[in-house]
Amino acid sequence: MAGSVGLQRVIEPPGVLPQAAWRLDASPEIGPDEVRIRVRRLNLDAASFRQLAEKHGGDGAKVRAEVLDIVATRGKMHNPVTGSGGMLIGVVEEVGPESPLGVEPGDRVATLVSLTLTPLRITDDLRDWDGLSEQVPADGTAILFGRSIVGVLPGDLPAELALAVYDVCGAPALVDRVARQYRDPTVLVLGGAGKSGSLSLAAAKRAGARTTAIVVSEAERDALAGAGVADEIAIADARNPVEVAEKAQADITVVCVDVPGCEHGAILATKPGGTVIFFSMATSFPAAALGAEGLAADVTMLVGNGYVPGHAAFAVDLLRTTPAVRALFEKRIAGD
Known part of the structure; x- marks a missing residue:
């Protein structure tokens, strides 16, 4: 059970689930039932993005800097004010031998679980994001657990459109x-x-x-x-x-x-x-x-x-x- 819900990724406080944790271990090495995703785009949830934009008076550079700070500090995108995060799309890089998620390396996927519980590491300083939109071009890695939810992106929809739909499905x-x-x-x-x-x-x-x-x-x-x-x-x-x-x-x-x-x-x-x-x-x-x-x-x-x-297919x-x-x-x- 511990591995399936990500307890091994919790740094502090001990004993809580990843969503409730203040800080997660976002290292890219995976456990037997984990999946590593190469991140391509984040979708910040609307409440979180609005709070950040209003806090910084619409200054995109300051919004970008705070998102980077949150992820670096917490090991996940978990807005400490709104308590919310969003979701992401990317490409599966590695699948642990005990993972039940049914994805393979190379699959283009969207995480159907919140960024507030997803170990996340940003490696490009979000250089291609102006801080003015909910959708965030990004490079980095994210980790899914055995009890995570993930969807393979439909081939007939642009990735940005699929991400927007999956975010609210x-x-x-x-x-x-x-x-x-x-x-x-x-x-x-x-x-x-x-x-x-x-x-x-x-x-x-x-x-x-x-x-x-x-x-x-x-x-x-x-x-x-x-x-x-x-x-x-x-x-x-x-x-x-x-x-x-x-x-x-x-x-x-x-x-x-x-x-x-x-x-x-x-x-x-x-x-x-x-x-x-x-x-x-x-x-x-x-x-x-x-x-x-x-x-x-x-x-x-x-x-x-x-x-x-069935929420993703329905949406x-x-x-x-x-x-x-x-x-x-x-x-x-x-x-x-």
């Missing part, structure tokens, strides 16, 4: 699972124009739901309208509980906004007996739990943990079969 899969538990559900997505938001809307539509999206601007509304995945689109500040609740009431509310303070609006907008799914690393779970109690809200609250069996299929959502992703990548 847990969201649409869980939305699909929950929506199918209701009869004729209504689904509200806060942050519907983003990556996880647009795929969650597409999943809800596929599951037969009537969908509403909350977005922050007219530009986001206009971009999302062409995708055809939202029956209604409203502009509101997701941090304003009353404003959100006045815009929509839904059986299922999905939070895909990468800023803090959206918990109470999601709760108020959810019908009694409904479900709130939090898919933002900016979520305060004490605020959610205590807020629901204080509002006497009879809602089930789920933490989107990023993993549902890629949504992208392939919903061209307008693919166009949203491609436009975002081009903007980055």
